[in-house]
Amino acid sequence: MTKEVKSDIEIALAAKVDPITQIAESIGLSADDLELYGKTKAKLTYETIHSLENKENGKLILVTAINPTPAGEGKSTVTVGLGDALSRKGKKTVIALREPSLGPTMGIKGGATGGGYAQVVPMEDINLHFTGDFHAITTANNALSAFIDNHMQQGNDLNIDQRRIVWKRVVDLNDRALRKVVVGLGGPIQGIPREDGFDITVASEIMAIICLATDLKDLKHRLSEIVIGYNYAREPITVGELGYEGALTLLLKDALKPNLVQTLEHTPAIVHGGPFANIAHGCNSISATKTALKLGEFVVTEAGFGADLGAEKFLDIKVPALGKAPDCVVIVATIRALKMHGGVAKTELGSENVEALKAGFANLKKHTESIQQFGLPFVIAINKFITDTDNEVKALEELCSANDIPFSLTEVWEKGGEGGLPLAEKVISEIEKGTANYTRLYDDAESIEAKLEKIVTKIYGGMGVELSTKAQKQIVDFKKYGWDRYPICMAKTQYSLSDEPTSLGRPENFTIHIREFIPKLGAGFIVALTGDVMTMPGLPKKPAALNMDVDENGNAMGLF
Amino acid sequence: MTKEVKSDIEIALAAKVDPITQIAESIGLSADDLELYGKTKAKLTYETIHSLENKENGKLILVTAINPTPAGEGKSTVTVGLGDALSRKGKKTVIALREPSLGPTMGIKGGATGGGYAQVVPMEDINLHFTGDFHAITTANNALSAFIDNHMQQGNDLNIDQRRIVWKRVVDLNDRALRKVVVGLGGPIQGIPREDGFDITVASEIMAIICLATDLKDLKHRLSEIVIGYNYAREPITVGELGYEGALTLLLKDALKPNLVQTLEHTPAIVHGGPFANIAHGCNSISATKTALKLGEFVVTEAGFGADLGAEKFLDIKVPALGKAPDCVVIVATIRALKMHGGVAKTELGSENVEALKAGFANLKKHTESIQQFGLPFVIAINKFITDTDNEVKALEELCSANDIPFSLTEVWEKGGEGGLPLAEKVISEIEKGTANYTRLYDDAESIEAKLEKIVTKIYGGMGVELSTKAQKQIVDFKKYGWDRYPICMAKTQYSLSDEPTSLGRPENFTIHIREFIPKLGAGFIVALTGDVMTMPGLPKKPAALNMDVDENGNAMGLF
DSSP: OOOOOOOOOHHHSOOOOHHHHHHHTTTOOGGGGGBBBBBSSSSEEEHHHHHHHHHOOOOOEEESSOOOTTOOHHHHHHHHHHHHHHHTTTTOOOEEEEOOOOOHHSSSSSOEEEEEEEESSSHHHHHTTTHHHHHHHHHHHHHHHHHHHHHHHHOOTOOEEEEEEOOOOSSOOOOGGGEEEEEEEESSOOOEEEEEEEEEEGHHHHHHHHHHHOSHHHHHHHHHHHHHEEEOOOEEEHHHTTOOHHHHHHHHHTTOOEEEEEEEEOEEEEEEEOOSSSSSOBBOOHHHHHHHHHHEEEEEEBSSSSIIIHHHHIIIHHHHTTTTOOSSEEEEEEEHHHHHHHHHHGGTTTTTTTHHHHHHHHHHHHHHHHHTTTTOOOEEEEOOTTTHHHHHHHHHHHHHHHHHHEEEEOHHHHGGGGGGGGHHHHHHHHHHHHHHOOSSSTTTTHHHHHHHHHIIIIIISSSSSOOOHHHHHHHHHHHEEEEEEEESEEOOOOSSSSOOOTTOOOOOOOOEEOEEEEEEETTTEEEOOOEEESOOOOOOOOOOGGGGGTTTTTOEEEEO | OOOOOOOOOHHHHHOOOHHHHHHHHHHOOOGGGEEEEEOEEEOOOOOHHHHHHTSOOOOOEEEEEEEEEEEEHHHHHHHHHHHHHHHHOOOOEEEEEOOHHHHHHHHHOOSEETTEEEOOOOOOOOHHTSHHHHHHHHHHHHHHHHHHHHHTTOEEEEEOOEEEOOOEESSOOGGGGGGSEEHHHHHOOOOOOOEEEEEEEGGHHHHHHHHHHSHHHHHHHHHHHOHHHTTTTTTEHHHHHHHHHHHHHTTTTTTTTTTEEETTTOOOOOOOEOOOOOSSOOOOOOOHHHHHHHHSSEEEEEEEESSSIIIHHIIIHHHHHTTTOOOOOEEEEEEHHHHHTOOOOGGGGGGGOOHHHHHHHHHHHHHHHHHHHHOEEEEEEEEEOTTOOOOHHHHHHHHHHHTTTTTEOHHHHGGGGGGHHHHHHHHHHHHTOOOOOOOSSSSSTTTHHHHHIIIIIIIIIEEEEEEHHHHHHHHHHHHTTTTTGGGEEOOOSSSSSOOOOOOOOOOOOOOOEEEEEETTTTTEEEEEEEEOOOOOOOSSSSSSGGGGOOTTOOHHHHHH
């Protein structure tokens, strides 16, 4: 192909972006329903959200993927392209996406707002400060840290043990030097010296809380339940005991309101919240998805990482709070990525390799089985890439047919919504069959061990769970505190179904090793750590920021 | 008085706030000139700012004060009330104020948006996240820190000496535990261990830069000039050498745009930027004041602390960049504060004490002499307080008359613009005389020692300057680098004309001790430290945040 390929930012900046009031009008909202942030971004008011409560829900489509590989799958791009395709089919469609984190934007090229001709805009704003939600979360998170240190400094009535504070500070940046720090140095008037660390903002429990809270009252309640650490008797201490849940809610009063933007093809997109998909649940906010369901006939949303992490958490953690299960699931894959799951190195992906594709298909197959266990219909979306050969496409078609798997090729990156029309048709057809019969994997009342066992055996295809001595001791404590009633949020490598990142395809006969649990009672789940989880990324040798600039009228340059 | 006194937030929330588009219209701006942030806040676009460039300037009124005391003077309140009074007199008036910092809001009651019936609104938003300017500055500041640490981690081509990095991280919170920290702990992949510290965001050099930059191009140039530290050969290293000025400008592309809000009486107010008044120059932004001068027939603006710090820096640092000097200066005082300068303890302020008032008048007198040295006319505004006795008021009137000092009583806190009408009339009359003949205190070409000498002898009324050994050595280095051509930004206690905070009234025969200089080459000045300057406040035992809350519709409660 000799066609000139434009960068994402070139396409985005060349696009005609409609006034957001006009986009709002297309889904029945007036200017009064909006709090504008410039001309192309808006928040919806609480009054508007309340007024929609009794409306019927639209159909919900969840986009997930195979285990991600360095080859890239394009889940956000398919989400956007499918939304545009549904709009083209005359369906009133609203997309519900996560907000990107600013930190990685400064580090490595690549935004989180789709790509090519399937993007949400204004992408340069969405990838930078957007409407300030993440900054509000950063501020609330760090205000709480300041309140904790101040409490200890001013007499420590709650007997907080400075060695057992689990609440960390955050910045929305990639900054490895802040991973492990010592604070409170400099003598008695500068505070109590202690070890601390900074996570990236998307790893803050407050990010997860914003995404799971149903309204301001629920937000405040969840904030009050956060466990910030332990006292000298090793008993947990909550924000409620410190008394700052009101102030934190005040700091977050606008951050809870969902943000309305649009795709390049003017489909309304609600972009709101963006928790980690390992130590949190990796989905956009309840308030965004709920609002989208009231405004759209069809809603397309996305979960983080592969179906083993993102979709499982969407279905076991988010759906109960949302009160609505998906009507259809889309599982995104690429032929390149499947070849990697079949053992091909990234450098060899340009060459045809049907055998590797067939081997890698096992990964995709496992995820379809998992979705079926949740009682949900699905469609595979194969995101086309220029190096895919006819033989490879044909082999994949045959594999899907032989396994009775509905699938569709998509070309949304190159063609926008038009490239997603076949996928949209398949999805509409699955939804019209009305076969969705959502069943949650476990009940909250089950024990921590039973929940883990179900996730590992049924979703990962593993043999079972091995608990560290620490994890075993924690379970005893958690039962005592009544914390065993919470759902489990698995923190596992996204690259493999197992806890071994290099084990691609469909590994078998493996055990998942639980090192430690982290109670996230505000978010309302218990994180199970299976290994080291990176909660603060670093910058590369030549950060993307070195190429960034802005012209004299404030237009972004060099952003992707 | 048995009259019920409402709190600032009660008055602010009960007020009828006009749509900001309507306020904009009153000064000739259309909806296209605005980027809305909700219904009552907006930023002005760069196109709009450019289009105003050739318009004639309005008259500029600078509000300053005597040396502040714990009794409170109400400088912002007078600024707002005077603006409203000028509006009532039929003058097209625009107020230009600083943005408040969020940190102190969480700590001790008291906003920075005026008080009583002389406030800018929406005060709850302005005192919290507002339009995100401070968050953008925090992010840019800390991105630079991450870039510095990453540079060292990735080979350290510039030979940055980790012991001589002067660029600190920031948060917009009161957090004493972050004053002195060690970062980069945890082994070789977590960065280079080094001492660091966090300032509050308003102390960031980037805050001063945002306030002195004339446009995006100047902003980028200033960012590139920032000295982040020194290499092993003790030579300075700038942001330009690191190559990140483009990315930092991109992060600040919206933060440089001035924000439009309104007073309770619907006078347009441009609220933008808020640098410290000790280690920085303490004035709102050039872009705000410049824009206000193009839009208003009269512009009322404010400088930080007392006239010895705030007004001196406004006149010696800001005016040259602004290209416009004040047409009149207002010096705010209260009888209570003058009594404190005359030796009365805060607990005794309720009792009449004419003698102390007369003694304290010396402080006010010195500031009027300083303003005269700058060639500017002035009016004293005595902000009335309930405990002022008739005898005290009469004594003050006599003192002013005897010294030929124009003065006016104001009641803007209680009565809004109506309470400022007499002051407005005095100010208009001074301006109509056209006697303003601005003379800068020093030339940039003068030596550092000569500039210091002039500030100390002419403005503070001191004998001269004593330089520490370190400061003397720094002057030698600074001359070598060509840094002696910058203006001086004094970091001195605000409570006294001297560098001894307890020395109230009009001290004499004192020497100012310069401990150290800090080059702020992006801001474009050299800070002269006269003692310890607190750049990160702490929280009190019972922070104001404990009383804060929000109702189910997102309305703030307990904020002041």
